[in-house]
Amino acid sequence: MxxxxxxxxxxxxxxxxxxxxxxxxxxxxxxxxxxxVDAIIETYAEKVGPRTGAAVVARAxxxxxxxxxxxxxxxxxxxxxxxxxRQGEHMQAVFNTPTLHxxxxxxxxxxYPWPVLGLPPVWYKSPAYRSRAVIEPRAVLxxxxxxxxxxxxxxxWDSTAELRYLVIPMRPxxxxxxxxxxLAALITRDSMVGTGLPVxxxxxxx
Amino acid sequence: MxxxxxxxxxxxxxxxxxxxxxxxxxxxxxxxxxxxVDAIIETYAEKVGPRTGAAVVARAxxxxxxxxxxxxxxxxxxxxxxxxxRQGEHMQAVFNTPTLHxxxxxxxxxxYPWPVLGLPPVWYKSPAYRSRAVIEPRAVLxxxxxxxxxxxxxxxWDSTAELRYLVIPMRPxxxxxxxxxxLAALITRDSMVGTGLPVxxxxxxx
Amino acid sequence: MGFGPVRPEVNEPxxxxxxxxxxxxxxxxTGALGHWNIDESRHARESLPPAVYLSSSYYExxxxxxxxxxxxxxxxxxxxxxxxxxxxxxxxxxxxxxxxTDYTRPIAGPPRFRPGDRxxxxxxxxxxxxxxxxxxxxxxxxxxxxxGGFVLPDANAHGQGDAPERLYTVVxxxxxxxxxxxxxxxSVSVDAWESYLEPI
Amino acid sequence: MGFGPVRPEVNEPxxxxxxxxxxxxxxxxTGALGHWNIDESRHARESLPPAVYLSSSYYExxxxxxxxxxxxxxxxxxxxxxxxxxxxxxxxxxxxxxxxTDYTRPIAGPPRFRPGDRxxxxxxxxxxxxxxxxxxxxxxxxxxxxxGGFVLPDANAHGQGDAPERLYTVVxxxxxxxxxxxxxxxSVSVDAWESYLEPI
Numbered sequence: 001m002x003x004x005x006x007x008x009x010x011x012x013x014x015x016x017x018x019x020x021x022x023x024x025x026x027x028x029x030x031x032x033x034x035x036x037v038d039a040i041i042e043t044y045a046e047k048v049g050p051r052t053g054a055a056v057v058a059r060a061x062x063x064x065x066x067x068x069x070x071x072x073x074x075x076x077x078x079x080x081x082x083x084x085x086r087q088g089e090h091m092q093a094v095f096n097t098p099t100l101h102x103x104x105x106x107x108x109x110x111x112y113p114w115p116v117l118g119l120p121p122v123w124y125k126s127p128a129y130r131s132r133a134v135i136e137p138r139a140v141l142x143x144x145x146x147x148x149x150x151x152x153x154x155x156x157w158d159s160t161a162e163l164r165y166l167v168i169p170m171r172p173x174x175x176x177x178x179x180x181x182x183l184a185a186l187i188t189r190d191s192m193v194g195t196g197l198p199v200x201x202x203x204x205x206x
Numbered sequence: 207m208x209x210x211x212x213x214x215x216x217x218x219x220x221x222x223x224x225x226x227x228x229x230x231x232x233x234x235x236x237x238x239x240x241x242x243v244d245a246i247i248e249t250y251a252e253k254v255g256p257r258t259g260a261a262v263v264a265r266a267x268x269x270x271x272x273x274x275x276x277x278x279x280x281x282x283x284x285x286x287x288x289x290x291x292r293q294g295e296h297m298q299a300v301f302n303t304p305t306l307h308x309x310x311x312x313x314x315x316x317x318y319p320w321p322v323l324g325l326p327p328v329w330y331k332s333p334a335y336r337s338r339a340v341i342e343p344r345a346v347l348x349x350x351x352x353x354x355x356x357x358x359x360x361x362x363w364d365s366t367a368e369l370r371y372l373v374i375p376m377r378p379x380x381x382x383x384x385x386x387x388x389l390a391a392l393i394t395r396d397s398m399v400g401t402g403l404p405v406x407x408x409x410x411x412x
Numbered sequence: 413m414g415f416g417p418v419r420p421e422v423n424e425p426x427x428x429x430x431x432x433x434x435x436x437x438x439x440x441x442t443g444a445l446g447h448w449n450i451d452e453s454r455h456a457r458e459s460l461p462p463a464v465y466l467s468s469s470y471y472e473x474x475x476x477x478x479x480x481x482x483x484x485x486x487x488x489x490x491x492x493x494x495x496x497x498x499x500x501x502x503x504x505x506x507x508x509x510x511x512x513t514d515y516t517r518p519i520a521g522p523p524r525f526r527p528g529d530r531x532x533x534x535x536x537x538x539x540x541x542x543x544x545x546x547x548x549x550x551x552x553x554x555x556x557x558x559x560g561g562f563v564l565p566d567a568n569a570h571g572q573g574d575a576p577e578r579l580y581t582v583v584x585x586x587x588x589x590x591x592x593x594x595x596x597x598x599s600v601s602v603d604a605w606e607s608y609l610e611p612i
Numbered sequence: 613m614g615f616g617p618v619r620p621e622v623n624e625p626x627x628x629x630x631x632x633x634x635x636x637x638x639x640x641x642t643g644a645l646g647h648w649n650i651d652e653s654r655h656a657r658e659s660l661p662p663a664v665y666l667s668s669s670y671y672e673x674x675x676x677x678x679x680x681x682x683x684x685x686x687x688x689x690x691x692x693x694x695x696x697x698x699x700x701x702x703x704x705x706x707x708x709x710x711x712x713t714d715y716t717r718p719i720a721g722p723p724r725f726r727p728g729d730r731x732x733x734x735x736x737x738x739x740x741x742x743x744x745x746x747x748x749x750x751x752x753x754x755x756x757x758x759x760g761g762f763v764l765p766d767a768n769a770h771g772q773g774d775a776p777e778r779l780y781t782v783v784x785x786x787x788x789x790x791x792x793x794x795x796x797x798x799s800v801s802v803d804a805w806e807s808y809l810e811p812i
Contacts, residue, residue: 019631019675023638025688030695031645037637039705044636045626086640089712090759107745109654110670115712119636121624125670127462128615134747135537138795143618154798160743161762161779161803162715195620225431225475229438231488236495237445243437245505250436251426292440295512296559313545315454316470325436327424331470333662334415340547341737344595349418360598366543367562367579367603368515401420415662462615466663535791550750550791591735591750 049118050189052083053166056116057192058184060093061171071095074166078116088115088164094157095168096194101152102167103141103194105133106159113164117189124193134158144195167194175201255324256395258289259372262322263398264390266299267377277301280372284322294321294370300363301374302400307358308373309347309400311339312365319370323395330399340364350401373400381407435471439478444500444508447485451569455541456480517576519561524606525580529555531609533582533602541569544608548600552612553584556601564605577605635671639678644700644708647685651769655741656680717776719761724806725780729755731809733782733802741769744808748800752812753784756801764805777805 026032056078060067069077074091078084091113094102106112107130112120123129132140137154141147148154157165169191175183178201190196232238262284266273275283280297284290297319300308312318313336318326329335338346343360347353354360363371375397381389384407396402427433443453457477458465465473482488500508525531535550536542543565559579567575586598627633643653657677658665665673682688700708725731735750736742743765759779767775786798 013629013631015672015675016629016631019634019638022675022679023634026638026642026682029688029690031687031699032638032641033699033702035702036641036700036705037634039702040637040640040709041627041633043705043709045633049626084712085710086708086712089714090716107747108743109657119626121621122628122670123618123620126615126618127666129618131615132618134745134800135790136795137798140618144620150797152797154795155783156798156800158745158800158802160745161765161805163759163779163781163803190620219429219431221472221475222429222431225434225438228475228479229434232438232442232482235488235490236499237487238438238441239499239502241502242441242500242505243434245502246437246440246509247427247433249505249509251433255426290512291510292508292512295514296516313547314543315457325426327421328428328470329418329420332415332418333466335418337415338418340600341590342595343598346418350420356597358597360595361583362598362600364545364600364602366545367565367605369559369579369581369603396420414659459614463663463666467667537790537793539793590737593737593739 044114044119048114050116050187050192051184052118053113053116053189053192054184054187055180056081056083056093056166057168057187058180060168061175061183062180067168070168078166083115085115087111088113090163091116091166092163093166093168094155096170098170099152101148101154101194102165103133103137103154103156104159104165104167105130105156107131107134108158108160111159111164113166116166117192121189141195144190146196167192169198172198172201250320250325254320256322256398257390258324259319259322259395259398260390260393261386262287262289262299262372263374263393264386266374267381267389268386273374276374284372289321291321293317294319296369297322297372298369299372299374300361302376304376305358307354307360307400308371309339309343309360309362310365310371310373311336311362313337313340314364314366317365317370319372322372323398327395347401350396352402373398375404378404378407432469432471435475435478439474440509441500442478442482442487445487445496445498447487448481449568450513451541451563451565452571453477453481454565455569456484458541515563517561517563517574519576519578523558523578523580525555525558525578525609525611527555527557530612531555531580531582532612533584533604534608534610536608538566540566542566542608544604545602547589548582548584548602548604551584551589553582553588553601555580555609556583557581559603562605564607566605566607577607580604580606580609582609632669632671635675635678639674640709641700642678642682642687645687645696645698647687648681649768650713651741651763651765652771653677653681654765655769656684658741715763717761717763717774719776719778723758723778723780725755725758725778725809725811727755727757730812731755731780731782732812733784733804734808734810736808738766740766742766742808744804745802747789748782748784748802748804751784751789753782753788753801755780755809756783757781759803762805764807766805766807777807780804780806780809782809 027034060070066077070093074093078091096102110120110125112124134156137156159165172186186198186201188196188199191198233240266276272283276299280299284297302308316326316331318330340362343362365371378392392404392407394402394405397404457473460476530552532552533544533548561576562579564575564577567573581601582604583599583601586594586600589600657673660673660676730752732752733744733748736744761776762779764775764777767773781801782804783799783801786794786800789800
């Protein structure tokens with residue numbers, strides 16, 4: 001293709017271009033060191049994620065004293081396992097029971113407990129989830145394949161301040177012999193947001 | 207420019223193209239006669255408009271019996287002047303007084319009294335006007351250059367049903383000698399929506 | 413989040429582009445076919461995804477709504493191409509537009525509310541169409557006028573007939589709607605069907 | 613009008629494009645410069661025009677918010693090009709992210725409300741930033757927990773300091789919020805600063 005027809009090339013993605021130019025200016029102005037940006041990305045892409053939360057939940061399932069601490073002071077209990085930081089400074093653990101299911105949302109923006117769950121998924125940040133979780137949580141859960149019986153109350157926690165919530169799902173039946181690591185493998189991200197339940201043990205061990 | 211580079215031409219406006227194709231299909235399917243579309247457009251582009259409402263208001267200013275009828279049964283009173291039809295089937299006239307200013311809005315869509323005011327302006331249909339007129343009408347009026355003294359109450363009419371409202375502004379001072387036609391020339395569209403006042407007579411007669 | 417200032421346009425034309433005029437004409441001409449009513453067409457527009465609705469101009473919303481209605485009613489089925497029996501003739505346009513549609517309906521029995529009554533707009537959140545604005549729901553107001561029976565949009569939009577109810581003009585004090593942040597000396601009225609209201 | 617179904621994505625990646633990762637990194641790295649706080653940055657995002665906000669992806673909203681903040685604080689003034697004294701060093705990233713920010717503040721005097729108290733979320737409509745969701749305003753709920761003093765976003769977003777107030781978790785019955793259209797057996801809580809609440 002001749003060089004005098006540059007518009008024949010695929011146009012660059014506008015956001016790619018916009019962010020690239022912004023970073024270029026920020027770096028040129030001495031405001032940002034790109035290696036720090038790399039380090040931030042590496043932290044959330046590779047180090048922080050829902051496996052952290054799963055470890056907290058699995059320990060709560062197997063260590064009643066820890067579960068009690070988690071219920072009283074989640075920030076300290078989770079911090080004792082080495083998990084803390086931005087968007088998880090003030091933690092609260094909320095426990096599912098046979099008659100109560102907890103669901104987390106942030107209607108105003110997309111607050112989410114980063115240190116234990118990583119960055120939020122797109123659906124958590126979507127207007128659909130943020131607007132509907134508080135008015136029709138059962139309909140929203142059904143869209144995740146989770147149909148709760150009517151006798152189970154649903155408590156929706158709208159994260160309007162700097163408290164960040166972690167759902168502690170119920171330990172599935174038939175897991176009495178499993179180790180903490182085996183249990184952690186059952187604990188999905190969604191089960192700690194309240195849009196899912198832990199995986200049934202036969203699906204993991206089988 | 208060579209014919210094998212049609213993309214060098216300015217692209218057609220997407221809405222122009224979309225509506226053109228839609229009309230083409232509607233005509234081909236026997237659903238629409240394009241001459242009827244022409245006739246509808248001609249009606250609202252050339253025949254129906256705020257001069258109709260101005261005639262109603264000017265008559266109300268000069269004919270107390272008509273003003274009384276307008277207050278009691280605006281649909282009939284306006285209809286007696288030959289003005290009626292779509293989006294004006296059920297009319298109500300609301301009268302400004304020295305202590306009360308009326309303002310019309312339709313927060314849910316953009317309902318507007320077509321037979322007396324014509325088609326609504328873009329600002330009337332804008333999310334800004336529709337959302338703000340009911341919560342901060344004084345701030346909105348100020349953006350139209352209309353600052354009402356605090357002792358004047360503001361009544362906002364949200365057109366949520368099929369009633370359509372026409373504001374009857376107060377007759378300006380110094381117009382005692384004017385004819386109905388001269389008075390009608392003072393009456394702006396905005397003064398019949400409530401976002402303005404009639405033009406002061408010196409600005410017309412001078 | 414806010415929509416910013418209202419921007420009146422000096423010497424605004426009736427249409428800002430030729431397609432806007434065609435959009436108006438096509439919407440009215442297809443409406444005359446009788447397959448849907450005004451409430452169904454409002455609902456079609458208001459059911460657009462919010463980001464689309466808010467970023468579209470008025471006539472763009474109309475066109476998107478019209479496309480949805482044509483699709484729902486199967487009117488663009490390629491098999492049919494004989495003139496529709498109710499196709500609007502050019503010579504009938506003036507009469508049709510001047511006639512409009514009468515939305516009043518006779519209604520039996522006494523009105524539930526009288527001018528002067530204090531009422532509350534019900535705290536309803538229907539999944540379908542409604543004309544009770546969210547900002548009055550749960551708030552108390554005063555009945556100012558009773559207008560007799562009118563077609564109920566909540567039913568009419570969904571092919572459930574006229575279901576007429578009495579219509580009332582209800583006035584709300586600005587301070588009752590908006591609390592301490594209300595502008596002083598302001599009130600807002602809505603026209604509310606009887607089932608939108610409850611006595612206090 | 614509605615937003616349609618929630619669409620979970622199977623095996624969703626952390627980032628859907630390289631620019632999203634850069635957007636996250638740039639937002640956090642510039643935040644570390646100390647020119648604004650989390651409330652001001654939330655307010656910058658939420659002040660985008662609604663049509664833009666609703667049609668933008670999450671990280672696009674972040675980038676637009678960041679551009680607004682940089683502009684407001686004059687940080688892209690071409691004159692300055694020496695390294696910012698608080699520029700985040702790569703070696704400090706892990707510590708900064710792990711430390712986070714403590715939003716609690718000591719607060720004198722007794723709490724106005726106690727767990728079990730019935731309260732009403734005030735019907736406020738501030739022009740500036742707030743974290744009281746519109747859907748609870750004017751509704752009654754029960755105080756479930758008192759969390760001590762926290763930085764008040766309504767002040768902090770506008771450079772008016774911490775203005776700490778006690779924070780409460782307040783639970784609302786679904787039927788109180790949404791009326792007869794509520795799903796049965798549901799409740800919603802919000803975390804509300806003391807000035808958001810009034811006794812019943």
